[in-house]
Amino acid sequence: MANHITFIGAGNMASAIIGGLIDSGFSPSSITATSPDDAMLAPVRERLGIHTDTDNNAAVSQADVVVLAVKPQIMRQVCEAMRDSVQRQKPLIISIAAGLDADTIDGWLGGGNALVRCMPNTPSLVGYGASGLFANTRVSTEQRDIATELMEAVGIVEWVDDEALLDAVTAVSGSAPAYFFLMFEAMEEAGVKMGLPAATARRLAIQTALGAATMAKQSDKDPATLKQNVMSPGGTTEQAIAHLEDANLRGTMEAAMQACAKRAQEMAKELSGTP
Ligand SMILES: NC(=O)C1=CN([C@@H]2O[C@H](COP(=O)(O)OP(=O)(O)OC[C@H]3O[C@@H](n4cnc5c(N)ncnc54)[C@H](OP(=O)(O)O)[C@@H]3O)[C@@H](O)[C@H]2O)C=CC1
Numbered sequence: 001m002a003n004h005i006t007f008i009g010a011g012n013m014a015s016a017i018i019g020g021l022i023d024s025g026f027s028p029s030s031i032t033a034t035s036p037d038d039a040m041l042a043p044v045r046e047r048l049g050i051h052t053d054t055d056n057n058a059a060v061s062q063a064d065v066v067v068l069a070v071k072p073q074i075m076r077q078v079c080e081a082m083r084d085s086v087q088r089q090k091p092l093i094i095s096i097a098a099g100l101d102a103d104t105i106d107g108w109l110g111g112g113n114a115l116v117r118c119m120p121n122t123p124s125l126v127g128y129g130a131s132g133l134f135a136n137t138r139v140s141t142e143q144r145d146i147a148t149e150l151m152e153a154v155g156i157v158e159w160v161d162d163e164a165l166l167d168a169v170t171a172v173s174g175s176a177p178a179y180f181f182l183m184f185e186a187m188e189e190a191g192v193k194m195g196l197p198a199a200t201a202r203r204l205a206i207q208t209a210l211g212a213a214t215m216a217k218q219s220d221k222d223p224a225t226l227k228q229n230v231m232s233p234g235g236t237t238e239q240a241i242a243h244l245e246d247a248n249l250r251g252t253m254e255a256a257m258q259a260c261a262k263r264a265q266e267m268a269k270e271l272s273g274t275p
């Protein structure tokens with residue numbers, strides 16, 4: 001495992017991973033998170049007991065793993081400002097930014113870096129993360145194991161050999177918690193229209209999703225069979241499913257996920273300066 005991990009950026013995704021790491025037994029004293037604004041860091045420091053720093057270069061100089069967790073739009077400026085300390089320290093770099101490819105980030109950091117691209121998701125906070133990982137050719141077997149161990153501490157890990165597939169991972173898991181939260185909103189709103197108190201509808205919808213996900217994960221039956229098992233012939237569920245199929249839920253999901261992946265590709269072009 002890594003001796004010291006520095007997170008550059010302490011926002012939503014970094015906090016989720018850090019929280020999950022600590023819950024899984026990783027020592028807070030081995031983690032540093034940075035932000036230019038100490039007021040942003042104070043709650044993370046107090047809640048999680050980790051080190052914090054407003055100076056990215058100082059934080060890099062103590063780390064054997066550096067997780068880049070700033071918005072893609074400021075990644076270039078952040079990386080270029082850390083270039084010298086990264087070149088001196090040569091840590092394993094793990095970028096969680098959507099879109100930005102490994103070579104681009106490596107170039108901003110001066111080149112020659114062992115770099116893993118990771119697409120995590122926010123359920124990492126509660127140990128149910130799902131991360132896709134890609135390693136550049138400089139990543140050693142030991143560093144690959146470190147990246148796996150780190151992200152497995154907060155959920156499941158799938159490695160991809162083709163970097164372009166990380167855009168599909170973004171569509172399937174990185175952005176996907178939001179799809180389910182939207183579904184919860186919609187089910188709560190519909191439940192309320194049908195007379196249920198909002199809190200009751202929300203609780204039932206969320207527990208049902210948890211139950212369905214747990215069943216799908218544990219069962220040897222595929223999702224289509226599990227769905228069929230709920231659909232009594234001539235009963236209620238087949239009416240609901242017929243509506244969803246008629247409304248082209250599958251096509252809508254595919255279009256949404258294609259739009260997600262396409263945006264990752266656009267961001268890569270816009271931010272790397274590739275025409
Ligand atoms: N949110 C998600 O579900 C997922 C996000 N990602 C990726 O994670 C990355 C972070 O996203 P997210 O956590 O949502 O974004 P946030 O805006 O929540 O976090 C980014 C953090 O970086 C801080 N920051 C800004 N400038 C610097 C700097 N110079 N040095 C250090 N920190 C700085 C920001 O501080 P301040 O607010 O003070 O500007 C902010 O706290 C993105 O690249 C995104 O693509 C990947 C998968 C899922």
Ligand SMILES: O=C(O)[C@@H]1CCC=N1
Nearest residue numbers: 097098170174175176
């Ligand atoms: O919406 C975004 O761009 C980030 C990346 C994946 C999830 N959130």
